[in-house]
Amino acid sequence: MNTHQRPGAAQAPEPLILKDLTLSLFRAGVNRTLFNKFDLEIQPGEITTIMGPSGCGKSSLLSFISGTLAKDFTVDGRVCLGQRDITDSPPEQRHIGMLFQEDLLFPHLSVGENLGFGIPAVVRQKTDRKMLIEQALEEAGLSGFADQDPATLSGGQRARVAVMRTLLSRPSALLLDEPFSKLDSALRERFRTFVFDHARAHNLPTLLVTHDPEDARSAEGVILNMPFV
Numbered sequence: 001m002n003t004h005q006r007p008g009a010a011q012a013p014e015p016l017i018l019k020d021l022t023l024s025l026f027r028a029g030v031n032r033t034l035f036n037k038f039d040l041e042i043q044p045g046e047i048t049t050i051m052g053p054s055g056c057g058k059s060s061l062l063s064f065i066s067g068t069l070a071k072d073f074t075v076d077g078r079v080c081l082g083q084r085d086i087t088d089s090p091p092e093q094r095h096i097g098m099l100f101q102e103d104l105l106f107p108h109l110s111v112g113e114n115l116g117f118g119i120p121a122v123v124r125q126k127t128d129r130k131m132l133i134e135q136a137l138e139e140a141g142l143s144g145f146a147d148q149d150p151a152t153l154s155g156g157q158r159a160r161v162a163v164m165r166t167l168l169s170r171p172s173a174l175l176l177d178e179p180f181s182k183l184d185s186a187l188r189e190r191f192r193t194f195v196f197d198h199a200r201a202h203n204l205p206t207l208l209v210t211h212d213p214e215d216a217r218s219a220e221g222v223i224l225n226m227p228f229v
């Protein structure tokens with residue numbers, strides 16, 4: 001798949017940068033440091049993988065980047081998109097796309113409505129919403145599915161809709177929190193390729209967290225192993 005600028009794309013791609021991140025948790029009288037002066041830079045179109053066992057802090061790192069970290073944590077450090085420091089920005093202004101283990105499609109909306117949900121107003125003004133949805137469905141191999149109820153889709157089809165919905169929101173970076181772990185092995189292989197190809201085609205700096213070495217190998221980027229402290 002070639003890198004391409006999509007209609008209505010918001011801005012030039014920028015690296016995702018973490019500077020001097022220290023993240024700790026105080027619980028039952030004990031202070032536990034998950035990250036200590038951690039630095040990371042992911043260029044547009046690159047996929048970096050962080051691997052580590054359950055509970056080491058992978059999801060917490062993604063929450064810090066997306067602005068949804070719980071108040072229980074003590075944090076120091078900055079997160080930037082290129083020159084833009086977004087550390088203190090509310091989540092909705094960060095434009096960070098996320099994919100999780102669960103596809104989180106809205107059950108009360110059709111497939112097309114799910115896809116249309118996140119399209120930013122600025123994109124809708126410039127580009128026909130229906131055309132964007134149809135284009136996304138085609139890319140997901142789901143042409144003609146717009147009016148369908150998400151519950152009628154297979155797991156793989158739902159997963160592809162979730163990816164396209166995230167991309168339609170025009171994110172500046174993509175965070176992947178074990179999005180492959182609930183899929184069976186044949187589907188997993190194909191879905192990995194689908195996600196990684198799209199992340200690169202959209203020139204997104206992408207951070208994958210996983211405990212599966214095969215996910216990390218397939219991403220074909222830098223692999224970092226936790227714990228770091």
Ligand SMILES: Nc1ncnc2c1ncn2[C@@H]1O[C@H](COP(=O)(O)OP(=O)(O)OP(=O)(O)O)[C@@H](O)[C@H]1O
Binds near residue numbers: 054055070
């Ligand atoms: N809101 C919270 N309040 C207190 N502790 C939390 C909170 N969220 C996570 N933790 C703790 O922080 C630590 C890191 O959790 P996190 O979910 O980031 O790990 P993880 O590496 O993503 O694990 P997994 O692979 O199981 O998802 C764990 O000890 C967890 O219990």
